[in-house]
Amino acid sequence: MKRILCKCLAAFSLSLPLLTHAADTIVVGQAIDLSGPNADLGRDYVAGIKTYFDVLNTKGGINGRRIQYLVRDDRGQADLAVKAVAELVDQAHVAYLFGGIGDDVTRAVLNSADFKRSGLTLYAPLAGADYQKDARILFWRPSYQQEIRHIFSHFDKLGIKDIGVVYQESAATADAYQRLLDQMKESGIKLSGTVHLSKDAKQISKETAALAAAKPGFVIMVADTVSAGVFLKEFRKLAPQTFVAGSSLTNLTTLRQLAGGKAVEWTVFSQVVPNPGIGSSSIQLEHLNMMRKYRDEPVSAMTLEGFAAAKTWIRLLQPGKRVAGQPEYVIPGGGFDIGGYMMGESAGSNHLSNYVDIALFNKASGLTY
Numbered sequence: 242m243k244r245i246l247c248k249c250l251a252a253f254s255l256s257l258p259l260l261t262h263a264a265d266t267i268v269v270g271q272a273i274d275l276s277g278p279n280a281d282l283g284r285d286y287v288a289g290i291k292t293y294f295d296v297l298n299t300k301g302g303i304n305g306r307r308i309q310y311l312v313r314d315d316r317g318q319a320d321l322a323v324k325a326v327a328e329l330v331d332q333a334h335v336a337y338l339f340g341g342i343g344d345d346v347t348r349a350v351l352n353s354a355d356f357k358r359s360g361l362t363l364y365a366p367l368a369g370a371d372y373q374k375d376a377r378i379l380f381w382r383p384s385y386q387q388e389i390r391h392i393f394s395h396f397d398k399l400g401i402k403d404i405g406v407v408y409q410e411s412a413a414t415a416d417a418y419q420r421l422l423d424q425m426k427e428s429g430i431k432l433s434g435t436v437h438l439s440k441d442a443k444q445i446s447k448e449t450a451a452l453a454a455a456k457p458g459f460v461i462m463v464a465d466t467v468s469a470g471v472f473l474k475e476f477r478k479l480a481p482q483t484f485v486a487g488s489s490l491t492n493l494t495t496l497r498q499l500a501g502g503k504a505v506e507w508t509v510f511s512q513v514v515p516n517p518g519i520g521s522s523s524i525q526l527e528h529l530n531m532m533r534k535y536r537d538e539p540v541s542a543m544t545l546e547g548f549a550a551a552k553t554w555i556r557l558l559q560p561g562k563r564v565a566g567q568p569e570y571v572i573p574g575g576g577f578d579i580g581g582y583m584m585g586e587s588a589g590s591n592h593l594s595n596y597v598d599i600a601l602f603n604k605a606s607g608l609t610y
Contacts, residue, residue: 265302265305265306265307266306266307266308266309267302267303267306267307267308267309267336267337268309268311268333268334268335268336268337269294269308269309269310269311269335269336269337269338269339270311270312270313270326270329270330270333270335270337270338270339271287271290271310271311271312271313271329271338271339271340271341272312272313272314272315272321272322272325272326272329272341272350273286273287273312273313273314273315273339273340273341273342273367274314274315274316274317274341274342274343274346275287275312275314275316276314276316277314277315277316277317277318278317278465278466278467278492278495279317279342279343279367279466279490279492280317281492281494281495281543282342282367282490282492282543283317283341283342283367285541285543285544285547286342286367286543286544286546286547287312287547288532288536288538288544288547289528289532289543289544289545289546289547289548289549289550289551290310290339290547290548290550290551291310291312291535291536291547292528292531292532292535292536292544292547292548292551293531293547293548293551293552294308294310294551295531295535296531296535297555303555303558311329311333311335313325313328313329315341315346317341317342317343317346318346319345319346319348319349319350320349322341322346322349322350323349323350323353323355323356326338326350326353326355326356327353327355327356330355330356330358330359330361331355335361337361337364337554337569338356338359338361338362338363338364339363339364339365339366339550339554340363340364340365340366340367340368340378341366341367342366342367342368342490343367343368343413343490344368344369344370344412344413344414344415344416344417345411345412345413346366346368347363347366347368347370347378348370348412350363351363351372351376351377351378356377361377361569362377362378362379362568362569362570363377363378363379364378364379364381364550364554364569364570365379365380365381365382365550365553365554366378366380367382367490367546368380368490369382369384369385369386369388369416369417369488369490370384370385370416370417370420371384371386371416371420372591374589374590374591376591378591379557379570379591379593380591380592380593380594381546381549381550381553381584381592381593381594382489382513382546382592382594383513383592383594383595383596383597384420384592385416385417385420385488386420386423386424387592387595387597388488388489388511388513388597389417389420389421389424389461389488389511390424390597391511391597391598391599392461392486392509392511392599393424393428393430395509395599396458396459396484396486397428399458401458401459402429402430402431402458403430403431403432403433403457403458404425404430404431404432404433404457404458404459404460404461405432405433405434405435405436405452405455405457405459405460405461406421406432406434406435406436406460406461406463407435407436407438407452407460407461407462407463407464407469407472408435408436408437408438408463408464409437409438409439409463409464409465409468409469410437410438410439411465413465414463414464414465417463417488418463421461421463433452433455433456433457433458434448434451434452434455434457435448435452436448436449436452436472436476438464438468438471438472445471445472445475446475449472449475449476449479450479452476452480453476453479453480453483454479456480456483457483458484459483459484459485459486460476460483460484460485460486461485461486461487462485462486462487462491466491466492466495466496466499467495467499469487469491469496470495470496470498470499470500471499471500473485473496473499473500473504473505473508474499474500474501474504476504477500477501477503477504481503481506481507482507483507484507484508484509485507485508485509486508486509486510486511487508487509487510487511488510488511489510489511489512489513489542491510493505493510493602493607493608497602505602505603506602506603508601508602509599509600509601509602510599510600510602510608511597511598511599512542512597512598512599512600512608512610513542513546513594513596513597513598514542514545514546514549514596514598515545515582515596515598515610516600516608516610517529517540517541517542517544517545518540521581522580522581522582523580523581524545524548524549524552524579524580524581524582525545525580525581527548527580528540528544528545528548528549531548532544532548542608549579549582549594552579552580553579553584553593556573556577556579556584557569557570557571557572558570572584572585572593573585574588582594582596583595598610
């Protein structure tokens with residue numbers, strides 16, 4: 242049911258390239274992966290955002306103006322993301338723009354002529370690279386370096402000071418890899434070995450065997466989900482009980498399908514939202530209740546992140562109708578609470594949230610926080 246509903250959403254949004262917007266609507270656009278390598282992440286993120294917008298619209302919208310949410314499928318490809326954003330800006334005339342998945346897609350959009358001409362700010366992409374404060378981008382989630390720092394802190398408490406690195410060299414992972422090297426130097430972490438994920442299967446197998454033989458305290462993966470799954474399946478044959486760590490942007494559904502349920506045991510992942518399955522804070526409880534009311538699908542970290550990002554977005558909007566040249570967002574000094582979690586506390590940062598947690602992945606019940 243979940244996939245059917247989300248595919249219908251994608252088909253519906255893609256079938257309306259030209260729209261006439263009423264004066265009493267606020268048009269929000271987003272180009273994101275709904276059918277590519279990170280489709281599970283994208284669909285859940287959209288479901289969370291849409292749920293919060295549905296809640297708002299049921300209550301009358303924002304000062305009587307309903308939110309019209311237009312989603313385009315970029316399939317996780319930078320060129321399609323640029324094309325989709327151009328259509329949203331030039332034809333659909335969106336007033337606000339949410340971001341997609343990955344640093345390569347995000348950079349392509351930021352550098353595109355249509356986006357630059359729009360004067361808009363790209364809000365809450367699922368990316369983790371460091372961007373200049375004036376790059377017309379505002380993140381909801383913390384940076385990838387903050388996630389790495391938290392992972393290192395977790396294992397440091399266990400007395401682990403040596404790691405293995407799995408690295409897939411690509412435009413999407415270059416910044417994350419550099420942040421990892423920086424954090425290793427800062428933390429005094431010893432490198433036990435590196436596996437370079439490439440098209441050379443024999444070389445990958447050789448490096449994986451060498452890494453397993455080195456017996457690192459844990460292994461951290463800087464790779465897309467498909468390549469990470471291929472590595473993990475091979476590595477588990479040699480090191481079934483070595484911790485392997487990944488970031489919050491790992492597609493866990495795909496990882497488990499590729500590597501198998503046994504291989505994902507002894508894996509941990511940084512998470513940028515609290516446990517979505519419990520209601521220990523007001524936003525967790527609100528998210529659970531509203532997902533049950535408006536969506537026929539299970540909750541996830543991504544549905545909670547989308548819900549929280551949309552709720553935060555409302556708090557950042559300029560009061561009244563925005564005029565040309567006026568910035569879309571204003572972050573209150575000292576930050577603000579969205580239901581148990583503070584946003585915008587770090588002055589001068591373009592990352593609104595500093596929240597990072599660690600979750601253990603197990604084959605029986607998914608993530609255990």
